[in-house]
Amino acid sequence: MAWPSHLPPPDPLVVKELTARQEELREQVILQKPDFQLNWLAGCDSSFIGENILSVFVLLKYPELELMEKVYHYGPVELPYIPGFLAFREAPNLVKAYAQLQQKPDLIMVDGHGIAHPRRLGIASQLGVLLNKPTLGVAKKVLTGKYEEPAPVKGSITPLTHRGEQIGNVIRTKDKVKPVFVSPGHLMDLETATAIALKTALKHKLPEPTRLADHYAEVFKAEVR
DNA sequence: GCGACAG
């Protein structure tokens, strides 16, 4: 994968190492209908302040979607952003924030793709393997694949395909608002991921877990300054 | 060969 001209060229040696690590992790990904009883649903998000990264986790009761916990971890970031390798930059710190949750969730909604990735290991899948926890990804922009624009009415769905296989769904979570891209991360299947993303999308484009994690990232950001 | 590229 080449890289966008507006980004600094990554070290070929680093990319080689990360690609190898990605392959190891990808082999551990399990895509199947989860057997859990969904009672606790988490959302997470990352934001940056100079050389530091703020990683946030929110815990919601399901299906009420009532906010129960909000935690964060703040520390230095190790790697630059490289398209296709987002998880190596954000996952380590998300794991540290996750450790602070008193009640561990049954499922985690991640801001980014699951298997809708060039090598089928987006940040949602990688984080799921690292935590051995079911995950699904909800991204605002496509990374890989082709799709038809879903109808402008909330609930419309269109498949996201890549190399002959369906890797996710493009779903309209709000009338006349740009759709989001949903894909299973780990210990999850596309049908369930899609249903949960739609069911937790209330009055906004982003489903509640992701939207609240996003919101508290801003709140905590003001706190750490 | 020319673009495109999660956060």
Added chain:
DNA sequence: ATCTTGTCGC
């Protein structure tokens, strides 16, 4: 992600 102004609509 972050930097940024005004503007449109519920």
